[in-house]
Structure formats: structure tokens, C-alpha cells
Amino acid sequence: MIGRLGTVVLDCPDPRAAADFYAAVLGLEVIGVEPDWVDIGPAPGGDGPRLSFQLAPDNPAPTWPDPTVPQQLHLDIAVDDIAVAQEKVLALGARLVSDDHGTWRVYADPAGHPFCLTFE
Template sequence: MALATFGVVVLDCPDPRALAGFYAAVLGGTVEADPEDSAWVDLKVPAGPALAFQRAPGHQPPTWPAPDGSQQFHLDLTVADLDAAEKGVLELGARPLDTQDRARTFRVYADPAGHPFCLCAC
């Protein structure tokens, strides 16, 4: 018997509304935020677990790759067309981290707050 159920993946960031907007544009879904509280924003994703974004003053994104450090976590996002998805995430403000090997079935990016994520061919 499990002790808990999965709730949400939470990303620390400097601007929760902006980062929720980035992932809503990438994944779809509904951004839900309390107008009185700008420190926490939820993204209800149509297929998959919800994401939440929490204001973290002084947030320092991980360095990728970092032989002496950790990327902390990353999201794998499944896409039908790597090239089209890449174009879209770059237009939304992502930056490439590891995209040189075009023969691979994945490419690595950083979101606007610096969190690594992969686009993975399905």
C-alpha cells in the first residue's frame, strides 16, 4: 500500500506567472493563479501531471552539463516532430543546451528560468 499519491511537480523560479505561461504555450493547459498571491502559480496540463511554479528570490538555475554539479531535475517532453517543437520552444524563449547531434531522438534546452528540459521524439 502506498503512503502517498503524486501531487505536482514544483519548479522554483524568479517569475512564476511568466514560467507558467512558457510551459502553457509548450504543453497546453490552464494557468491558475490567485490574483492576491504572485508567489505560486499552477498549470493544469491536459495529459500528464500538473506543474506548479513557486517564486524563489535569488533563484540560481543549474549549470548544464556540470561535471561537478547536478542538473537537479529535468522534464522530458514527448513531441511528434523534433524540428517543429524546437522552433516553437526557441520562439517562446528557451535556449539550446545540447542540440548538436541531430541524429539523436532527444534535444536538451533550458526554459526561460534556466531549468533543463528535453524534447523527445515519440
């Protein structure tokens, strides 16, 4: 092993809004705020994933599945009940992009980044 993953960083026009969205979806907390950067992760002393959001005011929202602006990166979020999870992410500002994939559905977060809710 050479190293370990520190965080996954998403460029976005409003780092705090993106952080608040994913903190609510994943049950994480905002753990660091700088003018152009926000981190979310487990509560202090906890163990788990960390995501970061970096200010990119001119970052175009992905247009997936239209390849004009590719998705660049997406998160797969495992859930127990897709209907309940969908209701919650839509209430937080996500939009459904595609729901015809069997065990997963594609959404866009409020900044346009695609993410999937997966279930089995």
C-alpha cells in the first residue's frame, strides 16, 4: 500500500450547499469550513467516509446521460428502502434522472452532480 484515501472532492459552485445536501443524505456532519472548501465526515472521534466540496464557480453542471458535459464522477449510495430514500433525497433538492435500472436509480444533486441510490 502506498497510501490511503483521505477524501473525495467534488467541484461545485456552492460548497456549503453541496456539503449540507450530502451530510443530510449520508448522516454525516460538516466538520470543516473554509471560504472555498467544506468537509463532511463522521462526528469527531468517529470512523467513516469523508467528502469535500471545493469552490468552482464556473464548473458546468454535468448533463449526463448527454455527453456534452460528462458526469466526471458519481457516488453510489447504498440504501435499505429505495422509495423512502428517494423521497428524502428529492425533498433535499435532488432530482430523479433515470429510474429504469433495476437495483439502482440515478439522481442529480442540487449542483447537478449525478449520484445513484442502490438497493438489493
